[in-house]
Amino acid sequence: MTDQLDGSYDVVVIGGGAAGLSGALTLARARRKVVVIDAGAPRNAPAGGVHGLLAREGIRPAELLDRGRAEVRGYGGRVVTGEVRAVARADGGFAVTLGDGRTVLARRLLVATGLVDELPDVVGLRARWGRDVLHCPYCHGWEVRDRAIGVLASGPMSVHQALLFRQWSADVMYFSHTGPPRTEEQAEQLTARGIRVVDGEVASLEIVGDRLAGVRLGDGTVVSREALAVSSRMVARAGFLAALGLRPVEHPAGVGEHVRSDATGRTDVPGVWVAGNVTDPAAQVGAAAAAGVFVAAQVNADLVAEDTRRAVAVHRDPFSARSEAEVCELVAGDRRHGL
Incomplete structure (x- = not known):
């Protein structure tokens, strides 16, 4: 046995x-x-x-x-x-x-x-982990290619993560959230690659049916996204x-x-x-x-x-x-x- x-x-x-x-x-x-x-x-x-x-x-x-x-x-x-x-x-x-x-x-x-x-304390994040909330572009990048991707700044590798996901999609947004401040070099890199920076804390994810539809900021603004990358x-x-x-x-x-x-x-x-x-x-x-x-x-x-x-x-x-x-x-x- x-x-x-x-x-x-x-x-x-x-x-x-x-x-x-x-x-x-x-x-x-x-x-x-x-x-x-x-x-x-x-x-x-x-x-x-x-x-x-x-x-x-x-x-x-x-x-x-x-x-x-x-x-x-x-x-x-x-x-x-x-x-x-x-x-x-x-x-x-x-x-x-x-x-x-x-x-x-x-x-x-x-x-x-x-x-x-250990994930950031954002409502809805854990439930979507491994589905449309992702961490590794080599594991999941192909599956979200050419989609609207958000990157949640949550650790020292977040800017690097955004630059990586830019390889799989031209529509990448960087949500500053509570992540570390960006250096001048990092800010320039994001701008040069066409990655828009969205300031403000992320409060929750917007789910429609069984898919991620967007990111809701603390002020109530909803930014449409189909996938969200997170550095745990x-x-x-x-x-x-x-x-x-x-x-x-x-x-x-x-x-x-x-x-x-x-x-x-x-x-x-x-x-x-x-x-x-x-x-x-x-x-x-x-x-x-x-x-x-x-x-x-x-x-x-x-x-x-x-x-x-x-x-x-x-x-x-x-x-x-x-x-x-x-x-x-x-x-x-x-x-x-x-x-």
Whole structure:
């Protein structure tokens, strides 16, 4: 049964999105005992399709994840629904505790929990998120090409976002809202690209039927728009790592918080690795999946190094280097893998 947890695993993957499932698939194919624990709340759930993903262009997010879970299970990996509540050091590895009280042990952790988009407090914004309220032109630009697009100034990247969306439409408006003041250079760039600036706070969205029809300003003025781009504040889902001393930090670009790691995905806590949006907020689905594969290979190499150190110690002096029970377990493990 794939919804059951055994007592211990080589790797517990926390998060079952593109990064987590790709990492688990790689580890399962490396003959590692691996389980994915997923809370079932993917960031891109509201979107109609995943775009820019080679050979899977436009696939529904839910279908992509269903396929991924089936592939992981096909190689002997487990996929379990649950939310990780806490992680602690235990037996040279980690004890992972779920919200329902279940606990499992892991030699290594691969954290791929993604992030949460914190949106501006504008009436109607959240309900349209992922539909006609957008953030990434590479994810959604083609779908709103040549339409009337608004860009809500809500973060340090808003002007850049407006300039990007101008590639997909000649009708782009920049709503200053409560965003940071524009520099002279930015103001000139917007003017040069024909992007009209609308000052004043945005109060709400105007919805007609089941589509965005416009943006209502604080003074009651309604500006017709068919799509609205918003820069969310992106915050890593990683509160459960606090007991290990691992906490999200401000991203250098000022777009939110992420879990810092080196180029291989290794964090400041030995044995804990990260991949996908939890560490790289800008990663699209394809990039997150690639990161999952890459980081999983680093995790496996780390485990191989540890297994080799143990094997060398036993080879040199089986009973003084390890207990008799440990030696028997090593031998049994080799036999299970046909070695």
